[in-house]
Amino acid sequence: MAANTNTSRKIARYAVPVAVAGVAAATVAMVPAFANAGGPDLPKVTAQQLIEKIAASDVEQLSGTAKISTDLGLPKIATGLLGGGGGVAGGSANPEDKVAQLANGTHTFRVAADGPDRQKLTFLDGKDEYSLIHNGADVWGYDSKSNEVFHEKNGEAGKGAEHKKGEGLPASPQQLAQDVLKAAGPTTDVGVGDTVQVAGRDAYQLVLKPKQSGSTVGSVQIAVDAKNGVPLRVQLLSSQGGKPIVDAGFTKVDFAKPSADTFAFTAPKGAKVTEGGAEGAGREHGKEFKxxxxxxxxxxxxxxxxxxxxxxxxxxxxxxxxxxxxxxxxxxxxxxxxxxxxxxxxxxxxxxxxxxxxxxxxxxxxxxxxxxxxxxxxxxxxxxxxxxxxxxxxxxxxxxxxx
Known part of the structure; x- marks a missing residue:
């Protein structure tokens, strides 16, 4: 997941996506939900109605805890390249390095968002924490283990420039769901699966399956909040069965407005601060995935x-x-x-x-x-x-x- 500086800027300008684009109605199989004895009893919907519900959602404020587990089946010699299977690997506060670690193992993080100008993600792996904060014109990354700070001016956000709702929280359930739906097309069957509960909330499941044979992907299942249309969980399932390849979802979620001080940040005393505009910023520790x-x-x-x-x-x-x-x-x-x-x-x-x-x-x-x-x-x-x-x-x- 490592990228260049432009990508780090895009990662930094994340927000809760509230619209789903790029899914043509002609590609969606209008399959209604079947009775589900194990899940909540919800009114039946078609896949098209569920996609429209996601697109119509106006939720931009939330806070909660999420977990992402990724099992690519890599041997130990390869997992080292991706930051290992757990824990916050200290050494760099560059957001690219931390996002790259999500490609392996299980990670827990706190999430908070208040519209397009204020978001925060805090990794909770182990006793050390890493926080990525966007507050108006500033983007901060802070690694508590190394006591290093990454700072970048977010000019577009600071000027109130056009905000693209697709530029969401990296690897959050909402962003993953939108990325998957954008990629859906004529080669995808889209239907509705069993109802479920995620983070204590009733949800429908949108199910995407490849029409073609030969894919390693069996299906993608997106749990959608039955009340407000927010994607609560995304699971990428293997065509060979077993546990999900990727399982990203909220474990707790609250749609109230977070307090303003949630997004406040001041570099701790003695912390090394790296400005993101400098060439090679945040790469002096050589942790870029190659x-x-x-x-x-x-x-x-x-x-x-x-x-x-x-x-x-x-x-x-x-x-x-x-x-x-x-x-x-x-x-x-x-x-x-x-x-x-x-x-x-x-x-x-x-x-x-x-x-x-x-x-x-x-x-x-x-x-x-x-x-x-x-x-x-x-x-x-x-x-x-x-x-x-x-x-x-x-x-x-x-x-x-x-x-």
């Missing part, structure tokens, strides 16, 4: 030091919707087999390769599949990469058809 190129030997394999194909990379998008696969021709002419047989290759690269990769073969030749519960990547022996939220079989078929 992906596979963090391991020596993989940057060249993917065609450049950034691990994104480099200047020689050629990216082609195959398929659409949930079955989309990116084909990257690195142009490096260096494959996994060569890396395996290279006596001078760094041990870290080989360890990472052995921990993730299953050997596969097909018409394309040979390669390895680096697997998680959500995203899989096939790296062929001639240096091509096929990656997507699809199964291993789907990657092999794509490689055979596009060799």
């Amino acid at each position: 992906g596979l190129d963090a391991f020596p030997g993989f940057g060249d394999l993917l065609g450049g030091p950034d691990g994104k194909g480099g200047k020689h990379g050629d990216v082609k998008v195959l398929g659409e919707g949930w079955a989309t696969i990116a084909r990257i021709d690195s142009g490096a002419g260096k494959g996994l087999k060569e890396l395996e047989n290279d006596k001078n290759a760094p041990k870290q690269a080989k360890d990472f390769l052995n921990s993730l990769g299953d050997k596969v073969s097909g018409k394309f030749g040979e390669g390895r599949v680096l697997s998680t519960r959500l995203v899989n990547a096939l790296i062929t022996d001639d240096g091509k990469v096929y990656v997507g939220a699809v199964t291993k079989d789907a990657l092999v078929k794509a490689a055979d058809a596009n060799k």
Whole structure:
């Protein structure tokens, strides 16, 4: 989740989203809710009515506690790149570093919002805390463990400029729900599932399922407050079953206006303050997630030091919707087999390769599949990469058809 400074500004300008855009009525299956013996007894609604309820919600004020659990099925050698499975890793107050940690493990945080100009998120993992605060023209990040402060002027918010409701609290249930709904299209079946209770509130469940085969995603379930239309929980379920890949939801929520002092912040005495406009701000501790190129030997394999194909990379998008696969021709002419047989290759690269990769073969030749519960990547022996939220079989078929 690490990003550049522009992304950190976008993260900082978060707010509770109150509208849902980008879901065409023609793509929604008008499936009414069925009787549910285990959940609250609510009036039946169609998927379209439930989406309209989310879009019509005018809630911009709330406070509460939320939890997000992410289980990508990564081995220990890889989870270290994402900040570990729990606890607030001190060392940098940069918001990018903290948001990146949500990609692994279970995290609890307090949430407060009062319209587009005042929001606060506080990580509660362990005895140390990290707070991200937007209050008018200022954005603050504070890491209690390192006693470091990140500060950035939010010019647009301070001037009362146009606020985009889609720029929501990073990884909050509302923001995740809106992102998912925006991505829904002709390749998605949208219906209504069982009613549930989330944080003590009655809720409907909007269920999105891929129409195509081969996706690692079984469904996305969004619990929607039956009274005010606010998304209370988002669950991303695997097509292989088991516990959710991502489970983000409120455990407590109150829709009253938070007190003004909730968003007040003054840098503690002796704290190191880093201004966000400076080049490389917040990165002096080297905690930026770099992906596979963090391991020596993989940057060249993917065609450049950034691990994104480099200047020689050629990216082609195959398929659409949930079955989309990116084909990257690195142009490096260096494959996994060569890396395996290279006596001078760094041990870290080989360890990472052995921990993730299953050997596969097909018409394309040979390669390895680096697997998680959500995203899989096939790296062929001639240096091509096929990656997507699809199964291993789907990657092999794509490689055979596009060799």
